Amino acid sequence: xxxxxxxxxxxxxxxxxxxxxxxxxxxxxxxxxxxxxxxxxxxxxxxxxxxxxxxxxxxxxxxxxxxxxxxxxxxxxxxxxxxxxxxxxxxxxxxxxxxxxxxxxxxxxxxxxxxxxxxxxxxxxxxxxxxxxxxxxxxxxxxxxxxxxxxxxxxxxxxxxxxxxxxxxxxxxxxxxxxxxxxxxxxxxxxxxxxxxxxxxxxxxxxxxxxxxxxxxxxxxxxxxxxxxxxxxxxxxxxxx
Numbered sequence: 001x002x003x004x005x006x007x008x009x010x011x012x013x014x015x016x017x018x019x020x021x022x023x024x025x026x027x028x029x030x031x032x033x034x035x036x037x038x039x040x041x042x043x044x045x046x047x048x049x050x051x052x053x054x055x056x057x058x059x060x061x062x063x064x065x066x067x068x069x070x071x072x073x074x075x076x077x078x079x080x081x082x083x084x085x086x087x088x089x090x091x092x093x094x095x096x097x098x099x100x101x102x103x104x105x106x107x108x109x110x111x112x113x114x115x116x117x118x119x120x121x122x123x124x125x126x127x128x129x130x131x132x133x134x135x136x137x138x139x140x141x142x143x144x145x146x147x148x149x150x151x152x153x154x155x156x157x158x159x160x161x162x163x164x165x166x167x168x169x170x171x172x173x174x175x176x177x178x179x180x181x182x183x184x185x186x187x188x189x190x191x192x193x194x195x196x197x198x199x200x201x202x203x204x205x206x207x208x209x210x211x212x213x214x215x216x217x218x219x220x221x222x223x224x225x226x227x228x229x230x231x232x233x234x235x236x237x238x239x240x241x
Contacts (some may be wrong), residue, residue, distance in 0.1 A: 001190065002208055006233040007065065007085055008184035014230070018222030021052050022090030024215070026097045037101050042068045042188075045215040046207050050200055053221065061225045062199050063232075064190040065091075066217035068209045072098070075214035081185040082216075086231070090218040098214075189232055 023045040025031030025038035030048050032039045049064065067082050069075030076098055083091040188208045192199035220228060 014227030024094040068212035094216040
């Protein structure tokens with residue numbers, strides 16, 4: 001069943017193993033590409049996902065998160081909020097491409113500016129070979145320190161420092177969870193459990209905002225998606241899948 005819900009992490013969050021299928025305007029063969037941008041309606045997005053689901057048989061749990069909009073501005077507002085709460089590649093990639101598309105459209109309307117003569121900002125230099133060399137050097141320094149030997153007092157100091165770092169890390173993790181639980185986003189949600197033939201029928205009923213021209217969605221399919229389901233907070237009393 002489709003409905004609008006609030007998505008947010010809770011204490012019930014748990015790991016989940018599932019298949020992930022994205023749907024957004026920049027997927028080859030799905031969206032409509034024009035000089036003014038890329039477009040995809042919710043109906044076409046769900047038809048795409050339904051075709052993928054039709055290739056499966058048996059029973060499974062299905063969850064879909066979707067945002068859509070009639071204008072690029074309200075679509076971006078919904079997509080940015082969802083990607084901030086649930087930064088799955090399907091949404092972060094769609095957000096990046098949507099932002100790039102908007103920037104390109106704006107650039108076409110502006111007169112090119114003169115190239116700046118200033119140097120670009122300083123950034124850390126990192127390439128695979130240099131990272132390998134740095135790691136090897138760090139290991140060598142650790143080996144040299146071990147060979148040099150340490151006193152009992154130094155060991156006590158190191159253990160104390162380790163304990164302090166551990167406590168700080170645990171505090172950071174707890175604070176991070178609190179920050180995550182404080183975030184939420186509105187999205188269209190579909191949930192279904194049991195026979196996939198029945199889920200397919202329900203999936204294509206009452207698709208939200210059928211006249212919208214911008215859509216990004218992600219379908220999750222697995223045996224048990226309880227951890228993901230715990231993120232869905234209903235605006236109104238809702239029972240069943």
